[in-house]
Amino acid sequence: MSILKKNNGPMSKGPSIQSISGDHWSELKFTDGIMTDAIMKHVMGLCYLGMADAGEAFEVVSRLNDKETDSWENTWADLASKLKTRAQNSEKNEKKISASTAYLRASTYYRMATMYMEDVHSPKMEEYTRHSFDCYEKSLALSGYPGKYVEIPYEGTYLPGHFYQSPYAKRDKAPLLVLTPGRDTWAVDTRWMFDAALKRGIHCLTYDGPGQGYALRFQNLKFRPDWEKVMGPVLDYAETMDCVDMDHVACMGFSFGGFLMPRVAAFDKRIKLIITDPGNISWGKGIGERLAMIQKMPSRMRPKFMSVMLEDYAWKHGVPEEAVVDELKKYDNTKILDKVECEVLVLDGTAEMTFGAAKELYDALVNAKNKDYILFDDDSTAQCHTQMGGYATGAETIMDWLEDHI
Incomplete structure (x- = not known):
């Protein structure tokens, strides 16, 4: 760590998760998608707080299938559901500590399922959000946090x-x-x-x-x-x-x-x-330029994560996809x-x-x-x-x- 220290800029593309080589850990890629790889790094960072567990997170990575529609949200939601059931059983048996920790991780995994959904208007979006909310509140109540x-x-x-x-x-x-x-x-x-x-x-x-x-x-x-x-x-x-x-x-x-x-x-x-x-x-300038490049690509030729990203921006800003770039210009x-x-x-x-x-x-x-x-x-x-x-x-x-x- 340094203060006002000269550096060499961003890292170049690094090795895959299957490799432990590379100059720095930040070069590792958990998934091929920019968004999903960032989410995985976020999840790994939450492990020391008890909000995630490394084995569970790596299990999700191992089960992801780019050829399967909705693989990301289904894999995370399945894990969250299992943990929620385990937490409920622990709570029923008056094992409050185990229940609170399992609820906390289940809440995290339900949120992860919503962060990269191919259809942001799917009924599952609200369903997973409700589960995440309920599990988090259960964890707070049982843990005394x-x-x-x-x-x-x-x-x-x-x-x-x-x-x-x-x-x-x-x-x-x-x-x-x-x-x-x-x-x-x-x-x-x-x-x-x-x-x-x-x-x-x-x-x-x-x-x-x-x-x-x-x-x-x-x-x-x-x-x-x-x-x-x-x-x-x-x-x-x-x-x-x-x-x-x-x-x-x-x-x-x-x-x-x-x-x-x-x-x-x-x-x-x-x-x-x-x-x-x-x-x-100017947040809008850098992001807007990237999205403008995506929009110029025929939709059938775009990598899936690009189309998902464009739809996600349109949803969160409340504008049609074709208006996203102009909307982002306001963020300066x-x-x-x-x-x-x-x-x-x-x-x-x-x-x-x-x-x-x-x-x-x-x-x-x-x-x-x-x-x-x-x-x-x-x-x-x-x-x-x-x-x-x-x-x-x-x-x-x-x-x-x-x-x-x-």
């Missing part, structure tokens, strides 16, 4: 989330870390950060905003570029909590959520600091970066998909009260996108910085 489900008032409806109250808070009112997930992961997937924060006496509020997790799948809320109108109600809700010190509020976003953080800091001055993981000035923070005046931590990694974009953001934050840039290099083992697969190292590094600044 200090979290509770909350519904944050938002434009006549609500944003689903969780408030986690730190049992290690040193005073009546403690700092708050608000966590915003990315385009594909869910708020509950940020456990690697909120668990680390709780242990350091920091309360956490997580939520699924429009286009994300439960909010998308249960309420059909779509992404919007003016995210300050999403974060505003979240912070309003935080103000109602007697245990939260609103003078010490940090907001962190992951992947697409990381791109959104400068926007919310520019318009809401209640935020003391933001962490953008990774940094990016160039004109508002001079309004960011709080403290900022910009994260980057040598195996990031948009390597170099974070440093451009760091340089553009000319009015930030204080700013730092941390590069996760190859030796850190947390060099992948949002530290996937290296969440332990990522959490330790980020929290060391946060404790000094919040």
